[in-house]
Amino acid sequence: MDIMNTDGMLRLSLLEGQARAFLIESTQLVETARRLHGLSRIATAALGRTLTCTAMMGAMLKGEKESVSVTIKGGGPIGSVVTVGHADGSVKGYVDNPGVDLPRTTKKLPVGDAVGKAGKLTVVKDLGLRDPYVGQTNLVSGEIAEDFAMYFTASEQVPSLVSLGVLVGDKVEAAGGLIIQMLPGASEAAIRSVEMSAPMFADISATMKEYHLKGALEQLLVHLQPEILGESQPVFKCNCSRERIERMLITLGREELEDMIATQHGAQVDCHFCNKRYEFTEAELQALLHQATGEER
Ligand SMILES: [Zn+2]
CATH class of the missing domain: 3.90.1280.10 (HSP33 redox switch-like)
Incomplete structure:
Protein backbone atom coordinates (compact mmCIF):
# COMPACT_ATOMS: atom_id res chain seq x y z
CA MET A 1 0.00 0.00 0.00
CA ASP A 2 1.31 3.41 -0.92
CA ILE A 3 1.14 6.10 1.69
CA MET A 4 0.11 9.55 0.51
CA ASN A 5 3.15 11.81 0.36
CA THR A 6 2.43 14.75 2.65
CA ASP A 7 6.03 16.02 2.75
CA GLY A 8 6.57 19.74 2.34
CA MET A 9 8.64 22.66 3.55
CA LEU A 10 7.70 26.23 4.47
CA ARG A 11 9.96 29.27 4.63
CA LEU A 12 8.49 31.72 7.13
CA SER A 13 8.87 35.15 8.61
CA LEU A 14 7.94 35.45 12.31
CA LEU A 15 7.13 38.36 14.63
CA GLU A 16 6.94 40.89 11.83
CA GLY A 17 10.37 40.10 10.46
CA GLN A 18 12.27 39.77 13.75
CA ALA A 19 12.89 36.08 13.12
CA ARG A 20 12.81 33.64 10.24
CA ALA A 21 11.81 30.00 10.33
CA PHE A 22 11.85 26.80 8.30
CA LEU A 23 9.25 24.12 9.00
CA ILE A 24 9.42 20.74 7.28
CA GLU A 25 7.52 17.49 7.13
CA SER A 26 10.03 14.90 5.90
CA THR A 27 8.35 11.53 6.53
CA GLN A 28 8.62 10.10 3.01
CA LEU A 29 12.08 11.59 2.51
CA VAL A 30 13.42 9.75 5.58
CA GLU A 31 11.51 6.57 4.68
CA THR A 32 13.20 6.61 1.25
CA ALA A 33 16.60 6.87 2.96
CA ARG A 34 15.70 4.03 5.35
CA ARG A 35 14.72 1.73 2.46
CA LEU A 36 17.66 2.60 0.17
CA HIS A 37 20.28 2.04 2.88
CA GLY A 38 18.55 -0.66 4.95
CA LEU A 39 18.90 1.53 8.04
CA SER A 40 18.37 0.25 11.59
CA ARG A 41 16.01 2.27 13.77
CA ILE A 42 18.82 4.25 15.40
CA ALA A 43 20.49 4.87 12.03
CA THR A 44 17.11 5.98 10.62
CA ALA A 45 16.76 8.49 13.45
CA ALA A 46 20.35 9.78 13.15
CA LEU A 47 20.42 10.09 9.36
CA GLY A 48 16.76 11.18 9.26
CA ARG A 49 17.33 14.07 11.67
CA THR A 50 20.45 15.14 9.75
CA LEU A 51 18.70 14.92 6.34
CA THR A 52 15.74 16.91 7.71
CA CYS A 53 18.02 19.71 8.93
CA THR A 54 20.06 19.62 5.71
CA ALA A 55 16.87 20.05 3.63
CA MET A 56 16.10 23.21 5.62
CA MET A 57 19.69 24.45 5.19
CA GLY A 58 19.28 23.86 1.45
CA ALA A 59 16.29 26.21 1.56
CA MET A 60 18.62 28.89 3.01
CA LEU A 61 20.70 28.79 -0.20
CA LYS A 62 19.99 31.19 -3.02
CA GLY A 63 21.11 29.70 -6.34
CA GLU A 64 20.16 26.37 -7.83
CA LYS A 65 23.83 25.48 -8.39
CA GLU A 66 24.67 26.00 -4.69
CA SER A 67 24.90 23.09 -2.27
CA VAL A 68 25.41 22.47 1.44
CA SER A 69 27.25 19.39 2.76
CA VAL A 70 27.18 18.23 6.38
CA THR A 71 29.50 15.71 8.04
CA ILE A 72 28.95 14.63 11.63
CA LYS A 73 31.74 12.53 13.07
CA GLY A 74 31.39 11.85 16.79
CA GLY A 75 33.44 8.69 17.32
CA GLY A 76 30.37 6.52 17.97
CA PRO A 77 29.57 3.13 16.38
CA ILE A 78 27.54 4.68 13.53
CA GLY A 79 30.74 6.24 12.08
CA SER A 80 30.21 9.35 9.97
CA VAL A 81 26.83 10.81 9.05
CA VAL A 82 27.09 12.57 5.68
CA THR A 83 24.43 14.61 3.88
CA VAL A 84 24.17 17.03 0.94
CA GLY A 85 21.30 19.45 0.25
CA HIS A 86 20.26 21.84 -2.53
CA ALA A 87 18.02 24.91 -2.79
CA ASP A 88 15.22 22.97 -4.51
CA GLY A 89 14.71 20.78 -1.41
CA SER A 90 16.53 17.69 -2.69
CA VAL A 91 18.84 15.93 -0.24
CA LYS A 92 20.93 12.78 -0.14
CA GLY A 93 22.97 11.14 2.58
CA TYR A 94 24.43 8.03 4.17
CA VAL A 95 25.95 6.71 7.39
CA ASP A 96 29.05 4.50 7.59
CA ASN A 97 27.30 1.78 9.60
CA PRO A 98 23.63 1.53 8.57
CA GLY A 99 22.97 -1.53 10.76
CA VAL A 100 24.14 0.03 14.05
CA ASP A 101 22.09 -1.17 16.99
CA LEU A 102 22.33 -0.33 20.69
CA PRO A 103 20.22 -1.40 23.66
CA ARG A 104 17.50 1.05 24.58
CA THR A 105 17.55 2.18 28.21
CA THR A 106 14.70 4.68 27.95
CA LYS A 107 11.78 5.15 25.56
CA LYS A 108 13.98 7.25 23.30
CA LEU A 109 16.38 5.80 20.76
CA PRO A 110 19.98 6.35 21.98
CA VAL A 111 20.98 8.43 18.96
CA GLY A 112 23.63 10.36 20.92
CA ASP A 113 25.34 7.11 21.92
CA ALA A 114 25.32 5.85 18.33
CA VAL A 115 26.74 9.09 16.93
CA GLY A 116 29.06 9.88 19.83
CA LYS A 117 29.99 13.38 20.95
CA ALA A 118 33.78 13.33 20.77
CA GLY A 119 34.04 15.06 17.45
CA LYS A 120 32.80 17.73 15.12
CA LEU A 121 29.97 18.88 12.91
CA THR A 122 31.35 20.28 9.67
CA VAL A 123 29.37 22.28 7.12
CA VAL A 124 30.71 23.02 3.64
CA LYS A 125 28.72 25.38 1.45
CA ASP A 126 29.50 25.54 -2.24
CA LEU A 127 28.15 28.93 -3.23
CA GLY A 128 29.68 28.89 -6.69
CA LEU A 129 32.62 31.02 -5.53
CA ARG A 130 36.25 30.05 -5.91
CA ASP A 131 36.52 28.76 -2.35
CA PRO A 132 33.71 27.01 -0.51
CA TYR A 133 32.54 28.28 2.89
CA VAL A 134 33.59 25.88 5.68
CA GLY A 135 32.21 26.05 9.23
CA GLN A 136 32.87 23.66 12.09
CA THR A 137 31.82 23.24 15.71
CA ASN A 138 32.39 20.64 18.41
CA LEU A 139 29.48 18.27 18.96
CA VAL A 140 27.33 18.94 22.02
CA SER A 141 25.57 15.61 22.50
CA GLY A 142 25.44 13.73 19.19
CA GLU A 143 21.64 14.07 19.36
CA ILE A 144 21.88 16.16 16.14
CA ALA A 145 19.38 19.01 16.82
CA GLU A 146 21.45 20.46 19.69
CA ASP A 147 24.56 20.05 17.59
CA PHE A 148 23.07 22.03 14.70
CA ALA A 149 21.81 24.72 17.11
CA MET A 150 25.37 25.10 18.39
CA TYR A 151 26.70 25.24 14.84
CA PHE A 152 24.31 28.04 13.78
CA THR A 153 24.88 30.02 16.96
CA ALA A 154 28.66 29.62 17.29
CA SER A 155 29.86 29.25 13.70
CA GLU A 156 27.33 31.32 11.71
CA GLN A 157 26.67 33.60 14.71
CA VAL A 158 22.91 33.39 14.25
CA PRO A 159 21.10 32.47 17.49
CA SER A 160 18.96 29.51 16.43
CA LEU A 161 16.48 27.09 17.85
CA VAL A 162 16.50 23.68 16.16
CA SER A 163 14.03 20.84 16.63
CA LEU A 164 14.31 17.59 14.66
CA GLY A 165 12.33 14.40 15.08
CA VAL A 166 11.96 10.96 13.48
CA LEU A 167 9.35 8.49 14.69
CA VAL A 168 10.32 5.04 13.43
CA GLY A 169 8.77 1.62 13.91
CA ASP A 170 8.95 -0.99 11.14
CA LYS A 171 9.01 2.03 8.86
CA VAL A 172 9.13 5.78 9.31
CA GLU A 173 5.83 6.90 10.83
CA ALA A 174 6.60 10.60 10.86
CA ALA A 175 9.54 12.97 10.56
CA GLY A 176 9.87 16.70 10.69
CA GLY A 177 11.86 19.69 11.79
CA LEU A 178 11.83 23.34 12.68
CA ILE A 179 14.56 25.99 12.68
CA ILE A 180 13.89 29.46 14.11
CA GLN A 181 16.60 32.08 13.68
CA MET A 182 16.57 35.50 15.34
CA LEU A 183 17.43 38.28 12.90
CA PRO A 184 19.56 41.36 13.66
CA GLY A 185 17.57 43.95 15.59
CA ALA A 186 15.16 41.48 17.19
CA SER A 187 13.72 42.87 20.43
CA GLU A 188 14.23 41.27 23.85
CA ALA A 189 10.51 40.52 23.87
CA ALA A 190 10.75 38.69 20.53
CA ILE A 191 13.71 36.62 21.72
CA ARG A 192 11.80 35.76 24.91
CA SER A 193 8.65 34.67 23.10
CA VAL A 194 10.66 32.32 20.87
CA GLU A 195 12.58 30.91 23.85
CA MET A 196 9.38 30.37 25.82
CA SER A 197 7.87 28.43 22.90
CA ALA A 198 10.75 25.92 22.80
CA PRO A 199 9.01 23.22 24.91
CA MET A 200 6.15 23.13 22.37
CA PHE A 201 8.59 22.09 19.65
CA ALA A 202 10.12 19.20 21.64
CA ASP A 203 8.14 16.37 20.01
CA ILE A 204 7.94 17.57 16.45
CA SER A 205 7.56 14.11 14.86
CA ALA A 206 4.42 13.46 16.94
CA THR A 207 3.07 16.88 15.90
CA MET A 208 3.73 16.07 12.22
CA LYS A 209 2.13 12.65 12.57
CA GLU A 210 -1.07 14.14 13.94
CA TYR A 211 -1.36 17.46 12.11
CA HIS A 212 0.96 17.37 9.05
CA LEU A 213 2.71 20.49 7.76
CA LYS A 214 0.00 23.16 7.62
CA GLY A 215 -1.63 21.88 10.82
CA ALA A 216 1.76 21.90 12.55
CA LEU A 217 2.23 25.51 11.47
CA GLU A 218 -1.02 26.37 13.29
CA GLN A 219 -0.20 24.25 16.33
CA LEU A 220 3.39 25.40 16.82
CA LEU A 221 3.80 28.89 15.43
CA VAL A 222 0.49 30.75 15.24
CA HIS A 223 1.35 32.83 18.35
CA LEU A 224 4.52 34.04 16.60
CA GLN A 225 2.53 35.60 13.71
CA PRO A 226 3.94 33.43 10.91
CA GLU A 227 3.93 34.69 7.34
CA ILE A 228 4.65 32.16 4.57
CA LEU A 229 7.41 33.42 2.27
CA GLY A 230 7.92 30.29 0.22
CA GLU A 231 7.09 26.63 -0.13
CA SER A 232 9.13 23.76 -1.56
CA GLN A 233 9.07 20.00 -1.91
CA PRO A 234 11.75 18.15 0.07
CA VAL A 235 12.77 14.85 -1.48
CA PHE A 236 15.56 12.28 -1.15
CA LYS A 237 17.25 12.35 -4.54
CA CYS A 238 20.73 11.31 -5.64
CA ASN A 239 22.29 13.02 -8.64
CA CYS A 240 24.76 10.26 -9.45
CA SER A 241 24.98 9.06 -13.05
ZN1 LIG B 1 23.73 7.84 -6.12
Whole structure:
Protein backbone atom coordinates (compact mmCIF):
# COMPACT_ATOMS: atom_id res chain seq x y z
CA MET A 1 0.00 0.00 0.00
CA ASP A 2 1.31 3.41 -0.92
CA ILE A 3 1.14 6.10 1.69
CA MET A 4 0.11 9.55 0.51
CA ASN A 5 3.15 11.81 0.36
CA THR A 6 2.43 14.75 2.65
CA ASP A 7 6.03 16.02 2.75
CA GLY A 8 6.57 19.74 2.34
CA MET A 9 8.64 22.66 3.55
CA LEU A 10 7.70 26.23 4.47
CA ARG A 11 9.96 29.27 4.63
CA LEU A 12 8.49 31.72 7.13
CA SER A 13 8.87 35.15 8.61
CA LEU A 14 7.94 35.45 12.31
CA LEU A 15 7.13 38.36 14.63
CA GLU A 16 6.94 40.89 11.83
CA GLY A 17 10.37 40.10 10.46
CA GLN A 18 12.27 39.77 13.75
CA ALA A 19 12.89 36.08 13.12
CA ARG A 20 12.81 33.64 10.24
CA ALA A 21 11.81 30.00 10.33
CA PHE A 22 11.85 26.80 8.30
CA LEU A 23 9.25 24.12 9.00
CA ILE A 24 9.42 20.74 7.28
CA GLU A 25 7.52 17.49 7.13
CA SER A 26 10.03 14.90 5.90
CA THR A 27 8.35 11.53 6.53
CA GLN A 28 8.62 10.10 3.01
CA LEU A 29 12.08 11.59 2.51
CA VAL A 30 13.42 9.75 5.58
CA GLU A 31 11.51 6.57 4.68
CA THR A 32 13.20 6.61 1.25
CA ALA A 33 16.60 6.87 2.96
CA ARG A 34 15.70 4.03 5.35
CA ARG A 35 14.72 1.73 2.46
CA LEU A 36 17.66 2.60 0.17
CA HIS A 37 20.28 2.04 2.88
CA GLY A 38 18.55 -0.66 4.95
CA LEU A 39 18.90 1.53 8.04
CA SER A 40 18.37 0.25 11.59
CA ARG A 41 16.01 2.27 13.77
CA ILE A 42 18.82 4.25 15.40
CA ALA A 43 20.49 4.87 12.03
CA THR A 44 17.11 5.98 10.62
CA ALA A 45 16.76 8.49 13.45
CA ALA A 46 20.35 9.78 13.15
CA LEU A 47 20.42 10.09 9.36
CA GLY A 48 16.76 11.18 9.26
CA ARG A 49 17.33 14.07 11.67
CA THR A 50 20.45 15.14 9.75
CA LEU A 51 18.70 14.92 6.34
CA THR A 52 15.74 16.91 7.71
CA CYS A 53 18.02 19.71 8.93
CA THR A 54 20.06 19.62 5.71
CA ALA A 55 16.87 20.05 3.63
CA MET A 56 16.10 23.21 5.62
CA MET A 57 19.69 24.45 5.19
CA GLY A 58 19.28 23.86 1.45
CA ALA A 59 16.29 26.21 1.56
CA MET A 60 18.62 28.89 3.01
CA LEU A 61 20.70 28.79 -0.20
CA LYS A 62 19.99 31.19 -3.02
CA GLY A 63 21.11 29.70 -6.34
CA GLU A 64 20.16 26.37 -7.83
CA LYS A 65 23.83 25.48 -8.39
CA GLU A 66 24.67 26.00 -4.69
CA SER A 67 24.90 23.09 -2.27
CA VAL A 68 25.41 22.47 1.44
CA SER A 69 27.25 19.39 2.76
CA VAL A 70 27.18 18.23 6.38
CA THR A 71 29.50 15.71 8.04
CA ILE A 72 28.95 14.63 11.63
CA LYS A 73 31.74 12.53 13.07
CA GLY A 74 31.39 11.85 16.79
CA GLY A 75 33.44 8.69 17.32
CA GLY A 76 30.37 6.52 17.97
CA PRO A 77 29.57 3.13 16.38
CA ILE A 78 27.54 4.68 13.53
CA GLY A 79 30.74 6.24 12.08
CA SER A 80 30.21 9.35 9.97
CA VAL A 81 26.83 10.81 9.05
CA VAL A 82 27.09 12.57 5.68
CA THR A 83 24.43 14.61 3.88
CA VAL A 84 24.17 17.03 0.94
CA GLY A 85 21.30 19.45 0.25
CA HIS A 86 20.26 21.84 -2.53
CA ALA A 87 18.02 24.91 -2.79
CA ASP A 88 15.22 22.97 -4.51
CA GLY A 89 14.71 20.78 -1.41
CA SER A 90 16.53 17.69 -2.69
CA VAL A 91 18.84 15.93 -0.24
CA LYS A 92 20.93 12.78 -0.14
CA GLY A 93 22.97 11.14 2.58
CA TYR A 94 24.43 8.03 4.17
CA VAL A 95 25.95 6.71 7.39
CA ASP A 96 29.05 4.50 7.59
CA ASN A 97 27.30 1.78 9.60
CA PRO A 98 23.63 1.53 8.57
CA GLY A 99 22.97 -1.53 10.76
CA VAL A 100 24.14 0.03 14.05
CA ASP A 101 22.09 -1.17 16.99
CA LEU A 102 22.33 -0.33 20.69
CA PRO A 103 20.22 -1.40 23.66
CA ARG A 104 17.50 1.05 24.58
CA THR A 105 17.55 2.18 28.21
CA THR A 106 14.70 4.68 27.95
CA LYS A 107 11.78 5.15 25.56
CA LYS A 108 13.98 7.25 23.30
CA LEU A 109 16.38 5.80 20.76
CA PRO A 110 19.98 6.35 21.98
CA VAL A 111 20.98 8.43 18.96
CA GLY A 112 23.63 10.36 20.92
CA ASP A 113 25.34 7.11 21.92
CA ALA A 114 25.32 5.85 18.33
CA VAL A 115 26.74 9.09 16.93
CA GLY A 116 29.06 9.88 19.83
CA LYS A 117 29.99 13.38 20.95
CA ALA A 118 33.78 13.33 20.77
CA GLY A 119 34.04 15.06 17.45
CA LYS A 120 32.80 17.73 15.12
CA LEU A 121 29.97 18.88 12.91
CA THR A 122 31.35 20.28 9.67
CA VAL A 123 29.37 22.28 7.12
CA VAL A 124 30.71 23.02 3.64
CA LYS A 125 28.72 25.38 1.45
CA ASP A 126 29.50 25.54 -2.24
CA LEU A 127 28.15 28.93 -3.23
CA GLY A 128 29.68 28.89 -6.69
CA LEU A 129 32.62 31.02 -5.53
CA ARG A 130 36.25 30.05 -5.91
CA ASP A 131 36.52 28.76 -2.35
CA PRO A 132 33.71 27.01 -0.51
CA TYR A 133 32.54 28.28 2.89
CA VAL A 134 33.59 25.88 5.68
CA GLY A 135 32.21 26.05 9.23
CA GLN A 136 32.87 23.66 12.09
CA THR A 137 31.82 23.24 15.71
CA ASN A 138 32.39 20.64 18.41
CA LEU A 139 29.48 18.27 18.96
CA VAL A 140 27.33 18.94 22.02
CA SER A 141 25.57 15.61 22.50
CA GLY A 142 25.44 13.73 19.19
CA GLU A 143 21.64 14.07 19.36
CA ILE A 144 21.88 16.16 16.14
CA ALA A 145 19.38 19.01 16.82
CA GLU A 146 21.45 20.46 19.69
CA ASP A 147 24.56 20.05 17.59
CA PHE A 148 23.07 22.03 14.70
CA ALA A 149 21.81 24.72 17.11
CA MET A 150 25.37 25.10 18.39
CA TYR A 151 26.70 25.24 14.84
CA PHE A 152 24.31 28.04 13.78
CA THR A 153 24.88 30.02 16.96
CA ALA A 154 28.66 29.62 17.29
CA SER A 155 29.86 29.25 13.70
CA GLU A 156 27.33 31.32 11.71
CA GLN A 157 26.67 33.60 14.71
CA VAL A 158 22.91 33.39 14.25
CA PRO A 159 21.10 32.47 17.49
CA SER A 160 18.96 29.51 16.43
CA LEU A 161 16.48 27.09 17.85
CA VAL A 162 16.50 23.68 16.16
CA SER A 163 14.03 20.84 16.63
CA LEU A 164 14.31 17.59 14.66
CA GLY A 165 12.33 14.40 15.08
CA VAL A 166 11.96 10.96 13.48
CA LEU A 167 9.35 8.49 14.69
CA VAL A 168 10.32 5.04 13.43
CA GLY A 169 8.77 1.62 13.91
CA ASP A 170 8.95 -0.99 11.14
CA LYS A 171 9.01 2.03 8.86
CA VAL A 172 9.13 5.78 9.31
CA GLU A 173 5.83 6.90 10.83
CA ALA A 174 6.60 10.60 10.86
CA ALA A 175 9.54 12.97 10.56
CA GLY A 176 9.87 16.70 10.69
CA GLY A 177 11.86 19.69 11.79
CA LEU A 178 11.83 23.34 12.68
CA ILE A 179 14.56 25.99 12.68
CA ILE A 180 13.89 29.46 14.11
CA GLN A 181 16.60 32.08 13.68
CA MET A 182 16.57 35.50 15.34
CA LEU A 183 17.43 38.28 12.90
CA PRO A 184 19.56 41.36 13.66
CA GLY A 185 17.57 43.95 15.59
CA ALA A 186 15.16 41.48 17.19
CA SER A 187 13.72 42.87 20.43
CA GLU A 188 14.23 41.27 23.85
CA ALA A 189 10.51 40.52 23.87
CA ALA A 190 10.75 38.69 20.53
CA ILE A 191 13.71 36.62 21.72
CA ARG A 192 11.80 35.76 24.91
CA SER A 193 8.65 34.67 23.10
CA VAL A 194 10.66 32.32 20.87
CA GLU A 195 12.58 30.91 23.85
CA MET A 196 9.38 30.37 25.82
CA SER A 197 7.87 28.43 22.90
CA ALA A 198 10.75 25.92 22.80
CA PRO A 199 9.01 23.22 24.91
CA MET A 200 6.15 23.13 22.37
CA PHE A 201 8.59 22.09 19.65
CA ALA A 202 10.12 19.20 21.64
CA ASP A 203 8.14 16.37 20.01
CA ILE A 204 7.94 17.57 16.45
CA SER A 205 7.56 14.11 14.86
CA ALA A 206 4.42 13.46 16.94
CA THR A 207 3.07 16.88 15.90
CA MET A 208 3.73 16.07 12.22
CA LYS A 209 2.13 12.65 12.57
CA GLU A 210 -1.07 14.14 13.94
CA TYR A 211 -1.36 17.46 12.11
CA HIS A 212 0.96 17.37 9.05
CA LEU A 213 2.71 20.49 7.76
CA LYS A 214 0.00 23.16 7.62
CA GLY A 215 -1.63 21.88 10.82
CA ALA A 216 1.76 21.90 12.55
CA LEU A 217 2.23 25.51 11.47
CA GLU A 218 -1.02 26.37 13.29
CA GLN A 219 -0.20 24.25 16.33
CA LEU A 220 3.39 25.40 16.82
CA LEU A 221 3.80 28.89 15.43
CA VAL A 222 0.49 30.75 15.24
CA HIS A 223 1.35 32.83 18.35
CA LEU A 224 4.52 34.04 16.60
CA GLN A 225 2.53 35.60 13.71
CA PRO A 226 3.94 33.43 10.91
CA GLU A 227 3.93 34.69 7.34
CA ILE A 228 4.65 32.16 4.57
CA LEU A 229 7.41 33.42 2.27
CA GLY A 230 7.92 30.29 0.22
CA GLU A 231 7.09 26.63 -0.13
CA SER A 232 9.13 23.76 -1.56
CA GLN A 233 9.07 20.00 -1.91
CA PRO A 234 11.75 18.15 0.07
CA VAL A 235 12.77 14.85 -1.48
CA PHE A 236 15.56 12.28 -1.15
CA LYS A 237 17.25 12.35 -4.54
CA CYS A 238 20.73 11.31 -5.64
CA ASN A 239 22.29 13.02 -8.64
CA CYS A 240 24.76 10.26 -9.45
CA SER A 241 24.98 9.06 -13.05
CA ARG A 242 27.12 6.77 -15.17
CA GLU A 243 28.84 9.85 -16.64
CA ARG A 244 29.80 11.12 -13.17
CA ILE A 245 31.18 7.73 -12.14
CA GLU A 246 33.14 7.58 -15.42
CA ARG A 247 34.65 11.02 -14.70
CA MET A 248 35.57 9.82 -11.22
CA LEU A 249 37.28 6.70 -12.63
CA ILE A 250 39.19 8.81 -15.18
CA THR A 251 40.45 11.14 -12.45
CA LEU A 252 41.80 8.11 -10.54
CA GLY A 253 44.47 8.10 -13.24
CA ARG A 254 46.24 5.70 -15.52
CA GLU A 255 47.96 3.46 -12.96
CA GLU A 256 44.83 2.86 -10.93
CA LEU A 257 42.82 1.97 -14.05
CA GLU A 258 45.54 -0.33 -15.39
CA ASP A 259 45.54 -2.09 -12.04
CA MET A 260 41.74 -2.58 -12.13
CA ILE A 261 41.97 -4.04 -15.62
CA ALA A 262 44.86 -6.36 -14.78
CA THR A 263 43.60 -7.68 -11.44
CA GLN A 264 39.78 -7.42 -11.60
CA HIS A 265 39.08 -7.34 -15.36
CA GLY A 266 36.35 -4.82 -14.67
CA ALA A 267 34.98 -2.67 -11.89
CA GLN A 268 31.94 -2.33 -9.69
CA VAL A 269 31.35 1.08 -8.18
CA ASP A 270 28.59 1.64 -5.61
CA CYS A 271 27.28 5.16 -5.02
CA HIS A 272 27.60 5.87 -1.27
CA PHE A 273 24.58 8.14 -1.29
CA CYS A 274 21.96 5.87 -2.90
CA ASN A 275 23.58 2.42 -3.12
CA LYS A 276 23.16 2.29 -6.87
CA ARG A 277 25.73 -0.04 -8.46
CA TYR A 278 27.60 0.83 -11.64
CA GLU A 279 29.39 -1.98 -13.46
CA PHE A 280 32.21 -1.57 -15.94
CA THR A 281 33.53 -4.29 -18.25
CA GLU A 282 37.20 -4.66 -19.06
CA ALA A 283 36.56 -3.12 -22.51
CA GLU A 284 34.79 -0.13 -20.94
CA LEU A 285 37.69 0.38 -18.55
CA GLN A 286 40.09 0.23 -21.51
CA ALA A 287 38.14 3.06 -23.14
CA LEU A 288 38.33 5.13 -19.93
CA LEU A 289 42.05 4.35 -19.66
CA HIS A 290 42.43 5.67 -23.20
CA GLN A 291 40.76 8.94 -22.15
CA ALA A 292 42.80 9.17 -18.94
CA THR A 293 46.03 8.66 -20.85
CA GLY A 294 45.00 11.32 -23.34
CA GLU A 295 44.33 13.79 -20.51
CA GLU A 296 47.64 13.09 -18.83
CA ARG A 297 49.57 14.01 -21.95
ZN1 LIG B 1 23.73 7.84 -6.12
